[in-house]
Amino acid sequence: MRVVAAMSGGVDSAVAAARMVDAGHEVVGVHLALSQSAATLRESARGCCTIEDAGDARRVADKVGIPFYVWDMAQRFQEDVVADFVAEYTAGRTPNPCLRCNERIKFAALLDKALALGFDAVATGHYAQIVERDGRRELHRAVDMAKDQSYVLGVLDADQLARSFFPLGDTTKPQIRQEAAERGFSVAKKPDSHDICFIADGDTKGWLTRRLGEQPGDIVDTDGEVVGRHEGAFAYTVGQRRGLGLKVPRADGARRFVVDVQPSTNTVVVGTEDLLGVDIVRGDHTRWCGPPPAGEVRVGAQLRAHGEEIPAVATATGDSVEVRLRQRTRGVSPGQSVVLYDGTRVIGSATITGTDRSSARVAS
Missing domain, CATH: 3.40.50.620 (HUPs)
Known part of the structure; x- marks a missing residue:
């Protein structure tokens, strides 16, 4: 060839x-x-x-x-x-x-x-x-x-x-x-590149701010109370805990995480860790590495490049897929990708559009 x-x-x-x-x-x-x-x-x-x-x-x-x-x-x-x-x-x-x-x-x-x-x-x-x-x-x-x-x-x-x-x-x-x-290659000991290749210093927030400019807005809790300020909602992601700079602590001292980013109002919503757990993931822009799955199929679902594989059930409909996870996982954000596996075989992927929590777990 x-x-x-x-x-x-x-x-x-x-x-x-x-x-x-x-x-x-x-x-x-x-x-x-x-x-x-x-x-x-x-x-x-x-x-x-x-x-x-x-x-x-x-x-x-x-x-x-x-x-x-x-x-x-x-x-x-x-x-x-x-x-x-x-x-x-x-x-x-x-x-x-x-x-x-x-x-x-x-x-x-x-x-x-x-x-x-x-x-x-x-x-x-x-x-x-x-x-x-x-x-x-x-x-x-x-x-x-x-x-x-x-x-x-x-x-x-x-x-x-x-x-x-x-x-x-x-x-x-x-x-x-x-x-x-x-083989005598001079690159034998060359360090691996990592993180995002076009953000060489690893500072995604700074890179985005230089591109988009500062856009100050409120950080609110799930009751709508303003607990801090930010310089751009674009710099935050669901599950984030560090760098929030909150001015109003919770009465019980519990840690808070980003649970939602609302670009329409330039608002970042924070809440307690228990609000991050989801077991339903929905996605579109499906890409199948072979024939698309028919009906409900048992799969392994991976939600991050180096994340663990979670047992799940996937149902594909047209260009969309719903993945019901057997265990709740936290910090899943729209825009991330879910990749589905059958053993070691990759079935395909989708871009996450939303998440939810069910009242019942997927059966083993």
């Missing part, structure tokens, strides 16, 4: 590209230029997409002996990921930009361009596995659960999976670093 290997400049994508060559594919390395200010060199383990990263990717490609190109997708990334991130926070939701990047950039824009240029597939350094079964490719969790990235790949549909390779899914991260060192 003719394969585009997406090379971020990190150790994972370096080994993924090398493994695709070893498997006998005709491989071309491609670095996606996603930053509109890529001249800034990396100053820490945060962030990615810098000139330094492109240089690291090029050196690996030279070592492996494959052609290497930089594809400028900064404008597309700005429109489909960064602007979406700002719009979601402005609407009082909490998005996951990594899922949007996988959906709209790496497995839409990148894959579409690769196919248009005559390539057959795209390979990335994600930790997940593709399993062939009954003539169909399934997405499964990685062997290394500590690095498993199947959650952020839950937005891929069957057609995209048919043209995707994840060569690292059967290997642990320490083994990947050892392999990179044995």
Whole structure:
């Protein structure tokens, strides 16, 4: 096969590209230029997409002996990921930009361009596995659960999976670093990037404030009493406890958390921890990795990239899904994603639109 290997400049994508060559594919390395200010060199383990990263990717490609190109997708990334991130926070939701990047950039824009240029597939350094079964490719969790990235790949549909390779899914991260060192890759000990790649300092609140400006408003309790002030409701998310700066403590001294963000009134609502627990999650923008589930199906539901999997029952209707969790979980916010599993197999995902609490639990 003719394969585009997406090379971020990190150790994972370096080994993924090398493994695709070893498997006998005709491989071309491609670095996606996603930053509109890529001249800034990396100053820490945060962030990615810098000139330094492109240089690291090029050196690996030279070592492996494959052609290497930089594809400028900064404008597309700005429109489909960064602007979406700002719009979601402005609407009082909490998005996951990594899922949007996988959906709209790496497995839409990148894959579409690769196919248009005559390539057959795209390979990335994600930790997940593709399993062939009954003539169909399934997405499964990685062997290394500590690095498993199947959650952020839950937005891929069957057609995209048919043209995707994840060569690292059967290997642990320490083994990947050892392999990179044995191959002589200079990135073998390079720190992993983490957090949100376009917010290199990790300060999401500050980044949003610089984009949107200060928008002062009230923090109220569930009775409507003003207990504090904020500089922008967009900077708060359901489940948040730190950084609230409340001026009026509860009489019983109980800790308070954000339980709702109301952008229409620029209000943040706080309440006690017991109000955070939900066991019904509703979502839309469903993306199925194969045939959509029919009727009620027992699933495992994961609500965060590194969250635990919760036994549940899911019912899909059109572009929507309702997931009834067997146990209550806290801090679930609209805008986040729920990814559904059948064992290690990813069924699909949805963007959370709302939550609720039932009077009865889902039966075991």
